Amino acid sequence: MNPTLQTLVQLPPQTHPSTQFPLITKCRTLAELKQVHAHMLKTAQIYDPLAAAELLRHVSLSPYRDLNYAASLFRGIPQRNCFSWNTIIRALSESSDHDDSVRAIALFVEMLCDDTVEPNQFTFPSVLKACAQSGRLDEGRQIQCMVVKKSLDSDEFVVSNLVRMYVLCRCMVEAHKIFSMRMVGRHNLDAFKKRRQEGDIVLWNVMVDGYVRTGDLVSAKELFDEMPRRSTVSWNVIISGYSQNGLFKEAIQAFQEMQQVQDGNLRPNFVTLVSILPAISRLGALELGKWVHLYAERNKIEINDVLGSALVDMYSKCGSIEKAIQVFRRLPRRNPITWNSIIGGLAMHGRARDALDYFHQMDKFEIPPTSVTYILVLTACSHGGLVPEGWSVFNRMVNVAQFELRLEHYCCMVDLLCRAGHLDEAEQLMINMPLEPDDVILKALLAGCKLHGNAEMGERVAKRLMELAPSDSGAYVALSNMFASAGDWEAVSEMRLKMKEMEIRKDPGCSWIEIDGIVHEFVVEDESHPRAQEIYSMLVEISDKLRLLGYRPNTSQVLLNVDEDEKETFLHYHSEKIAVAFGLISTGPQVPLRVVKNLRICEDCHESMKLISNAYNRRIVVRDRKRFHHFEAGSCSCGDYW
């Protein structure tokens, strides 16, 4: 026995009036608990069911728990009481490991066979949670029968876990049935019911979360609006629901609404921030992102690896890669996802060498790269034109790390080779890979054909893409593009007709810019903005100014059989140009403009942005679908390789 423990054993029990087992509660490590375990075996204290249960509770549920040790300890308890059964089942059901959930259910079945104990209101929440996490719907249904037989179907903890079980098994109809049955009695407001209603907030949260999980945000919002009371968790559920289902503006709106609510207890917490940041990132709303960062610091919300990863990602996606690096460096702890965030950020900003450098640093910190890390590093190589480096990463992944290659990895390699002009090698890699090509990889190849003017391969790939994804605009656009460059307008109109017949439309281009914390969105030829008139005069001014600087519109990407003047008009009203024009009239001189676009920037806009940055002496940062372009003094950070 070590000295610390010696002192513990000698402590007189009366110094710990609050607990019966001072020896156990004083332990601060698993090793100490193990020694107490040994001590209890030696002194036969393990035969005391209460002492044994208390030891089990600490081994299973304390921060230094060890589930395997807990399970074996449980097996060695001579007289297991209901408390120890509940403890071990709860510990296993709280683990994120699927196998632990299955073990929890198996133990519950064993418990049913033990004549000396009966499952109670503390057992069912845990075992239902285990069913939910392992998707055991049949077992869950049987347990529901037991719950009803035991009249535990009025216990709020049991009910919310029952509903959660159905929710996670994607049975919203059954979940709703239980929910509405409980809500029937909700209006009888005696004291007991009132207390129950307060507790029911969890049940409401579970239901809203259920609709969020099935992607039914309309029902989720309806239920959310009907809630008698909302906690921070309720808001978190709806905010992360919007955020994870791509409804970023709605997420931010809900976040801002949350702060309007007059309730001193309702404040954004750690999870709120982690949930809202991806929406901020996607919209590139830097000012709001900075506000969230400051909020965390001022409110003592710990910036750990999880929140840190979200912040690093936010700063990168909002254009401040330097700030992202700064946050990353200051983090007390970094996990593989944190590293992925920074590597992805560097990749987006075209800093391929730095991305590779960070990737190699992971080895030094003994952080194992994940499958996603390889996707990000290969993307970095692809955008930086680093072919040999890309191959080396790819080979390390296969031969050294022995990762299973996913389509995403092949796609990055194909993209890398295509951009660098190795079209045949890229096609061979795709043909020889052990996976079936999908639309994304074909589109990478197609983009390469377009970039390097290989019409023969392009046509072949486009046709295959059409078979694979007949409702995708990509192949049609690419093919008509190729016909257009060849001047074959008949074929072009044929393609357009076909698209019309099949109701295929190109994704509309859309750009947005944040001015004073408000995100302004523009689509092609957008005239809906309140300041549309001023914006359009600005566009004319820009156009005149650029012409004097020698700008000639690049109409090669306009796939319409119209004359050159009309083609130029189309180019003028690309959404990113409108956003920049609006930025120029809404901000003071020298304020950098940050524009986010949903598609990739076109060549003409890219060229125009370079000239605008020069003519108006402005830094312009454009984030397109894939990466950043920092325009300054007439040139772009991507070195025209994108």
Added chain:
DNA sequence: GTAGGGTTAG
């Protein structure tokens, strides 16, 4: 004893 979270190929 109940609810909520970060990175991902064109």
